[in-house]
Amino acid sequence: MALFRTAEAGLTPTITNCSVVAVDHSNIYYRVCAGCERPLADPNPDDPSPACIPCCSSNALSPASFASKRLFRVLMSIATDTKVFVVILFDRAARVLFGCSADEFFEYAKSHPFAARTAGKALEGEMLRVTLSHPKNGNARDLRVVSVVPLRSGFQPIITTLKELYEMKDGL
Template identity: 60%
Template sequence: MEAAAEQGERESRTQMLTGTVLGIDHTDLFYRVCALCERTLSFPSGDDSDAPASSLCKFCHPHPASASSASKRLFRILMSVATETKVFSVICFDRVARVLFGCSADDFFHFAKLHPFCGVTVNEILEGEMFTMTLTKPLNGNARHLRLASAVPLSSTFQPIIQVLREYYTSSHTS
């Protein structure tokens, strides 16, 4: 009986739809976490440098095994999505974003250091792209946006973003 109630609650938090990406916030695509425990680390706003030693996780830092650990970046992308009847914002976290981008957030960050305007280009690549999306309501009561739990491109020609960017920046430098 409890399992059925839990299943019903999970289904009420999940919504599957077809939507079009209108745009993304390309100015804030990442956040940092401890490389060991993946707890969120706080950094000064706009800190794009590698993690200073003082920013090690307060939970892992005292342990000798974590002496060499640093932070890593994970994707957190705010997207505007449109359906036939509604426009709303969703948050796309690392698991789904890795599929769309075709790389880790750290890899994309290092690519973006070499190509500073690629965030704008990512927005242009995703704009108008249609997906079958699974959205979930946030478990945290303070959260404002739905979560993008999965995204399946409807276009048979969809390629991971990093692949499109590499082709774009390679061809633009050879022309």
């Protein structure tokens, strides 16, 4: 499988079937400004709400200008019939697999500390149809998953699987 380069089209996205080999569960989301979605630095303990300079300077009186939210950024390895790739799923594609927003997953993970690791394990072996594209940023190196469709007929979003799993554990 390759992404094709043509003179007139640039990089053509490729659709392929694959299997999830592994998921990096150590850092699956990042913080952005709720107004403009610019990435924000991780907050330090003394200042838990990092501010977005462009939004805060133009909207100094609005409390919403200080709001932030989380978006998914999931790094995973996938295997096609010929090759193993490292790919990255951003928010829109990752929501299909997780079944919730990154903020919702973060809140759930606060009460279930191993939720991210368990989510990665639950995704391993999952068959997917993905559309891959090259990054638009010249510094980025990983292929982007711009759309994803689970191929298993009984697929459940990760948040549903986790809730069922932890409910069973709590019931024992």
